Amino acid sequence: MQLARMNLKILLPFKIYAEKSDVLRIVAESRAGSFGLLPHRLDCVAALAPGILVFETEADGEVCLAVDEGVLVKSGADVLVSVRNAIGGSDLGTLREAVEREFLDLDEQEQSVSSVLAKLESGFVRRFAEFHHE
Numbered sequence: 001m002q003l004a005r006m007n008l009k010i011l012l013p014f015k016i017y018a019e020k021s022d023v024l025r026i027v028a029e030s031r032a033g034s035f036g037l038l039p040h041r042l043d044c045v046a047a048l049a050p051g052i053l054v055f056e057t058e059a060d061g062e063v064c065l066a067v068d069e070g071v072l073v074k075s076g077a078d079v080l081v082s083v084r085n086a087i088g089g090s091d092l093g094t095l096r097e098a099v100e101r102e103f104l105d106l107d108e109q110e111q112s113v114s115s116v117l118a119k120l121e122s123g124f125v126r127r128f129a130e131f132h133h134e
Contacts, residue, residue, distance in 0.1 A: 004039035008055055011082045027054040028072055037074055046072045050099050066095040
């Protein structure tokens, strides 16, 4: 009797980062904590937080990737992970540092840019309202 396996596809906005078949298990991180997927788990959708994605195959063993926020969808034997960025590496400590350096700093920059844009928009609306009343 052959064991059930999963097919994993990791997508970035501009390319397919990885495509693996015969995946035995997957561990991912959400805002609520880590969770695992086995082949017979019910179908699900999860929002991923920046962190470490781990999957295991017989051929490659355990593989760790640093991933940015995104979405994981499990449908039958297919698992689709769509993230903004991913970094491969062998050392778990190095990957954790990459997550903190690359992905979490980027979120802070995006929040800063968003704040500046909000101020510009409110200034534009205020000036437009003043112009309209003249």
